[in-house]
Amino acid sequence: MGIQALDITKRFGAFLALDDVTLEVGSGELTALLGPSGGGKSTLLRIIGGLEEADSGRVVIDGVEATGIPAQRRDVGFVFQHYAAFKHLSVYRNVAFGLEIRKRPKAEIQRRVRELLELVHLEQFADRMPAQLSGGQRQRMALARALAVEPKVLLLDEPFGALDAKVRKELRDWLRRLHDEVHVTTVFVTHDQEEALEVADSLVVINHGRIEQVGSPNELYDHPANDFVMGFLGPVTRLGGHLVRPHDIEVLTADSAGAVPASVQRLVRVGYQVRAELRADAAPATAQVAGPGGGQAGAPGAASVGRPAGAEPDAAAADTAVQLTRGQADALELRVGSRVWLRPAQHASVLTAR
Amino acid sequence: MLTSSPPRPAPAPAASRTRPARRRTSGSRWSLRLAAVAYVGVLVALPVGLVLWRTIDQGAAVFLDAITGPEAIAAFRLTAIVAASAVVINTVFGVGAALLLARYRFRGRTLLDLAIDLPISVSPIIVGLALVLAFGWTTGWFGPPLQNAGLQVIFATPGMVLATSFVSLPLVVREVLPVLTETGLEQDQAAQSLGANALQRFRRITLPTIKWALAYGVVLSIARTLGEFGAVRVVSGNVGSQTQTVTLLVDERAEQFEPGAYQLSVVLIAVAALCIVLISIIRPNEKK
Numbered sequence: 001m002g003i004q005a006l007d008i009t010k011r012f013g014a015f016l017a018l019d020d021v022t023l024e025v026g027s028g029e030l031t032a033l034l035g036p037s038g039g040g041k042s043t044l045l046r047i048i049g050g051l052e053e054a055d056s057g058r059v060v061i062d063g064v065e066a067t068g069i070p071a072q073r074r075d076v077g078f079v080f081q082h083y084a085a086f087k088h089l090s091v092y093r094n095v096a097f098g099l100e101i102r103k104r105p106k107a108e109i110q111r112r113v114r115e116l117l118e119l120v121h122l123e124q125f126a127d128r129m130p131a132q133l134s135g136g137q138r139q140r141m142a143l144a145r146a147l148a149v150e151p152k153v154l155l156l157d158e159p160f161g162a163l164d165a166k167v168r169k170e171l172r173d174w175l176r177r178l179h180d181e182v183h184v185t186t187v188f189v190t191h192d193q194e195e196a197l198e199v200a201d202s203l204v205v206i207n208h209g210r211i212e213q214v215g216s217p218n219e220l221y222d223h224p225a226n227d228f229v230m231g232f233l234g235p236v237t238r239l240g241g242h243l244v245r246p247h248d249i250e251v252l253t254a255d256s257a258g259a260v261p262a263s264v265q266r267l268v269r270v271g272y273q274v275r276a277e278l279r280a281d282a283a284p285a286t287a288q289v290a291g292p293g294g295g296q297a298g299a300p301g302a303a304s305v306g307r308p309a310g311a312e313p314d315a316a317a318a319d320t321a322v323q324l325t326r327g328q329a330d331a332l333e334l335r336v337g338s339r340v341w342l343r344p345a346q347h348a349s350v351l352t353a354r
Numbered sequence: 355m356l357t358s359s360p361p362r363p364a365p366a367p368a369a370s371r372t373r374p375a376r377r378r379t380s381g382s383r384w385s386l387r388l389a390a391v392a393y394v395g396v397l398v399a400l401p402v403g404l405v406l407w408r409t410i411d412q413g414a415a416v417f418l419d420a421i422t423g424p425e426a427i428a429a430f431r432l433t434a435i436v437a438a439s440a441v442v443i444n445t446v447f448g449v450g451a452a453l454l455l456a457r458y459r460f461r462g463r464t465l466l467d468l469a470i471d472l473p474i475s476v477s478p479i480i481v482g483l484a485l486v487l488a489f490g491w492t493t494g495w496f497g498p499p500l501q502n503a504g505l506q507v508i509f510a511t512p513g514m515v516l517a518t519s520f521v522s523l524p525l526v527v528r529e530v531l532p533v534l535t536e537t538g539l540e541q542d543q544a545a546q547s548l549g550a551n552a553l554q555r556f557r558r559i560t561l562p563t564i565k566w567a568l569a570y571g572v573v574l575s576i577a578r579t580l581g582e583f584g585a586v587r588v589v590s591g592n593v594g595s596q597t598q599t600v601t602l603l604v605d606e607r608a609e610q611f612e613p614g615a616y617q618l619s620v621v622l623i624a625v626a627a628l629c630i631v632l633i634s635i636i637r638p639n640e641k642k
Binding site: 049050051070071072073074076077078080082084085086087088089097098101102142145146148149 | 540541543544545546547548549550551554558559562563
């Protein structure tokens with residue numbers, strides 16, 4: 001049950017958008033397809049919805065073969081980034097559209113539309129035209145419209161991508177709660193890792209037309225399969241020859257086994273957090289980091305900050321970023337120029353840098 | 355019942371209409387105004403005014419005689435048939451071509467796009483000659499077979515419809531295509547995912563979206579087809595009461611110094627003016 005997309009390949013001219021991708025989504029789950037733009041996630045969603053045809057592969061929805069069945073007979077709800085509101089129809093008629101197409105009795109349509117408008121809290125806007133709504137309201141209308149026909153699956157293509165940050169965050173929480181009530185199998189595409197981590201039951205990271213990793217948000221965050229997934233799901237810094245999250249680095253005031261000596265270059269306070277940028281000493285013979293992959297000689301002072309999604313190690317930016325709470329920073333009495341020793345925290349996810 | 359409460363952002367503010375900025379320097383404004391008024395006056399208002407004046411001068415009796423004689427009635431009827439057929443043909447073709455150009459990528463798309471503009475740039479006389487070459491009953495490619503099947507094209511109504519359709523071909527396409535391009539495919543795809551088939555999507559989504567542009571294109575086409583002269587003259591044979599449209603009759607009367615040319619012209623001008631009024635009503639709705 002749920003959705004199965006099996007061995008999907010799709011090319012646009014010479015560009016390989018999806019390379020033999022197989023995806024299974026459990027019934028009633030809320031799944032996020034996460035990845036950079038151009039990675040193929042929207043294409044996969046559109047293939048599942050029947051808006052795009054795969055070159056090869058099959059789609060099975062709720063146990064029913066959907067390959068080759070046109071979108072209008074797939075029973076999927078689709079929500080677009082730019083709302084795709086029917087501009088010439090009122091909010092009420094927009095939501096009623098699918099039911100009118102299905103020739104449901106008028107009384108039933110009326111009841112169902114009222115119910116849905118209540119669900120998305122637009123009941124007082126029923127007679128407005130879409131142009132009179134804000135972006136967030138339009139997207140809620142689009143969601144109600146998609147849910148009206150009781151689709152087997154709900155597909156959302158960057159549903160909050162066109163909204164401003166605040167509305168985005170509100171709608172995100174709201175989608176999560178809505179899903180907890182409606183329980184329709186839902187797949188949404190996003191390039192925002194925070195959105196995916198916060199909302200989804202399970203994550204599918206897609207890049208270059210391939211699935212990099214599938215799992216729960218915590219699994220992926222704590223045990224990324226590779227440096228791409230690690231870099232995409234959160235901030236990453238280099239410590240010696242390893243990739244570590246900045247908040248997973250311990251700062252010690254005395255030397256200790258496996259710690260790398262470093263000096264503080266810069267301290268930036270961001271609200272309740274302190275970000276320290278440190279430079280490891282150029283002591284190649286002794287600088288070793290104890291990671292799960294075993295100790296390995298760190299390149300001299302080789303550490304770069306940020307998300308190395310395919311970024312080359314850059315000796316010029318030889319910094320390690322560490323995230324601390326204010327309390328920690330104060331306790332360590334960190335100043336620019338302070339000498340400290342760094343090592344990954346005990347449960348840190350550590351990947352060997354390539 | 356369901357309890358999730360979404361955020362309720364304030365209703366969107368009504369879009370404020372901004373006026374285009376206007377210069378207020380009076381010197382250049384006056385000279386520009388004078389130039390524009392003189393230009394339009396000499397080129398358009400004066401000649402049209404003279405036609406009107408000549409008609410009024412000759413009196414109501416002459417006017418009625420001129421437009422109700424058997425030749426005139428036949429010409430009006432033929433013009434109506436030819437114009438209506440051409441407008442219907444071009445509306446159907448125009449919407450179809452616009453959909454094709456806006457929504458599909460195919461080999462020869464650019465060629466089709468360019469070919470649609472051709473009738474505007476080619477002289478109607480050439481259009482007429484080309485149609486005679488293609489459909490003429492002794493020499494044409496399609497002429498003899500059609501003739502054998504009992505359908506005369508050249509020197510008959512079908513040829514006049516063809517010629518008129520040809521010269522007014524781009525008008526509907528060029529109005530509808532930009533609207534379709536701007537609207538994009540998403541509404542159509544949303545309707546599709548909600549279960550609407552192609553016909554339902556066209557009727558419920560596409561048609562309401564393009565209706566003002568379509569109406570504008572149709573009105574333009576009506577104005578253009580009523581006034582068509584050159585191509586129709588070549589393919590019609592110009593036989594009085596048989597293959598003579600109003601414009602051809604005006605030409606004949608003017609050439610032969612027969613009375614009634616101005617009176618017929620006034621009727622055509624009146625229809626054109628009506629079209630312009632319709633357009634000015636439609637135009638603001640189009641820009642929503």
